[in-house]
Amino acid sequence: MPTFIEKLVKAATDEAPFFPDEPEGPTVVTAVPGPKSKDAVRRLDKVYDASAAVISVDYHKSYGNYIVDVDGNVMLDVYAQIASIPVGYNNPTLLKAATSPIMASALINRPAMGNFPQNDWASILETGLLKVAPKGMDQVYMALSGADANELAYKAAFIWKRQQERGQRDAEFTQEELESTMLNHQPGSPNLSIMSFKAAFHGRLFGSLSTTHSKPIHKLDIPAFDWPQCPFPAIRYPLEDHIEENKREEQNCLEEAEQIIKNYPSRVAAVIVEPIQSEGGDNHASPAFFQGLREITRRLKVLLIVDEVQTGVGATGRFWAHERWELSDPPDMVTFSKKAQTGGFYFGNPDIRPNKPYRLFNTWMGDPARAILFGAIIDEIERLDLVNNTAAVGDYLYNEIEKLANKYPGKFSNLRGKGEGTFIAFDNPRRDEFLALAKTHGINIGGCGASSVRLRPMLIFQKHHADILLGVLDKIAKEL
């Protein structure tokens, strides 16, 4: 008699797998976390904060879409290290890059890239991450994480704004500016701000955290800048039943954005927005909303920063999620990290670059090792045509979950992500139990917002993986 998982695996289609030696399906042999995970986490917690640890993982044994914990549980991973693993565990193409002489040198001879760049740095960028630069962008500043990338973009925006206010790019600083900034006071340290959206997540350093409004636990007890936040459209689902209502909601948010930019006491230098608010609950808006935001920011002379840290690098069925908006006038900066394994922001307008050296500067100015890896990831995405794969598998997955939503009313509500690749989410009133139950069935899955289940599979997630996931979703709907 085949087990539940065996039946699911059998039901999966026989499409050609990208990685034929992947496990056939999940295998759960203990509770999750199992005893060995618990021991390992307890030991780790003595020296390193492991209070949020779920399982202890054997990454040497993990492969493709499957994560293997120290108890031997093999789980289909549709959370993928908080949406940051692009092309599978132990991907052979990445292994090759990781063991190349150029990688070894990047690891052991890490340059202060702003002062002493390595001679192949331009090539690494040009043949790697600049190949996939968003439309209208041909330059990059490198950072080490998503928060770091956003803060670098904010600094560029503030410097740009003051250059605009001074009226000429090369205006000299006044004595008052030079002296006041050393005291953290105006005018040298100006009263400028970044406008963000309610429920946004842009990172957890001090500037980025001031633009993050996902959950109180991310922010409590940390001083913040008094920067403005605008309501993000509260879209109702199913979309086809709320067309006019959603349109009005988006229009109201745009009007409020315009009022804030015009009237907020600290002058707004830039607006930052996620194509899909991810940590905040997978909140979507229409292309028309973002087109409106581009129009307003351009007209009011503030920069538009698109935060593609979680949405970027293929997951939405486009390389960059904001391609969906079909802007004729591109954003001013696009930030990236997570699946890129490094961080930074793209831009095109030369005025975004500060007028003097050492203004957007730090010791390392990126990490060449991680930038080389991003280049290899891009190669792998192209080799396997993974952006199209994600679009196709995402469509299939969305349609099948829609059937489950009809079959089990209230269990998969506010289903969203249609046409957005595998970047799919739904709400469940018993979300945390849902996530725990999924693990007992061998699916590692994450939540976001207050009651959302978010799907964040890797780009190598195929229809046969989707079938396994769908079988477990069906089972959970029955059990919960």
Added chain:
Amino acid sequence: MPTFIEKLVKAATDEAPFFPDEPEGPTVVTAVPGPKSKDAVRRLDKVYDASAAVISVDYHKSYGNYIVDVDGNVMLDVYAQIASIPVGYNNPTLLKAATSPIMASALINRPAMGNFPQNDWASILETGLLKVAPKGMDQVYMALSGADANELAYKAAFIWKRQQERGQRDAEFTQEELESTMLNHQPGSPNLSIMSFKAAFHGRLFGSLSTTHSKPIHKLDIPAFDWPQCPFPAIRYPLEDHIEENKREEQNCLEEAEQIIKNYPSRVAAVIVEPIQSEGGDNHASPAFFQGLREITRRLKVLLIVDEVQTGVGATGRFWAHERWELSDPPDMVTFSKKAQTGGFYFGNPDIRPNKPYRLFNTWMGDPARAILFGAIIDEIERLDLVNNTAAVGDYLYNEIEKLANKYPGKFSNLRGKGEGTFIAFDNPRRDEFLALAKTHGINIGGCGASSVRLRPMLIFQKHHADILLGVLDKIAKEL
């Protein structure tokens, strides 16, 4: 007829070199930067801000203490990527670590370490960077850079401070706190601050930049928190001629620190201080000053964060520069990066760790690849006894420069760093010409503050390297 450099090399003693196949000395074949460097920098600058680039470097050819640029110039590097290369270019021990299977896995399977830690993470920390933890410290939070490390320490300090103010570690948040923090307002986002010192450098993100007061160009046009800064002792040299005066100066600064902590409008959660203010001009203070700071912070219940980003990992002839203070009561946190190739902060008091999960959290929570490398660096430091090497070579170098200072009055003034390993600096009124001239003689050397030359050789810098450097310093003094 031997050349100038050949004479210097010959004069160097025949002590056993750590790396016998290092170049014998510098070779300069073009102007610095040469034509190929200029071309490469121009090309790079089209896609990446290279406005502060000095030379384009061939890191595959660089070895040990010698950096090789694309024009074939071989320079003795006593700047070492802004003090961040510890054990030499293409160090064979590091190469072994960089090409190990554990490194490959760390590169291609980067975990979200807070949720899904790799099963050997505790071992990597325990057998690596925790082995060299400062006295009194047995835990670590990992970060990606020095600025990131400091900001993580600030967040820990703010969370700690509010826990202290609430009176019990596990006090629940009030509704008002939960709601106000989502708006960046008090009491949820409290009016707390970090006290730093004038001329300090702690990084360039928004929180760390608010504690950085090195140069206006680091800060201009970037909004900052209104956090307090205290004067750092302005010590006069030679020390033996200013004993009473320096003592009074340090006492005055301590008194001002106490007044700020007691009276500043935003409550001070922590004080951050560098053992030697590095970017700000290599400003030193006596152990008594730091002992006094420890006493004040302990008595007034604020945390003491020691920023060892530039001073740490052996350069001062101690593994951590603050060991020199011989505190019986250790600092609360010690931050590190640069030579560690990763970043983070050490601590011992369990109350520094937040009371709930997800408070000091982010996607990666460090980079295992760089943490593994730090472990290999520690091995190499132990194998070659490099901390003692740096102490001995530093003493030799200091004494020889002191002779130059006497020989050439005004050319090596305010010589400082006695007993601080190779962490040596002096002032020269034509500092920028000094640095440029050094390059033409094959020495890559950096400045700090307004008119200081700072020596930041690697830990593998030996007496024969010092002799080459000293010969060039003598020559420059004659020429300038």
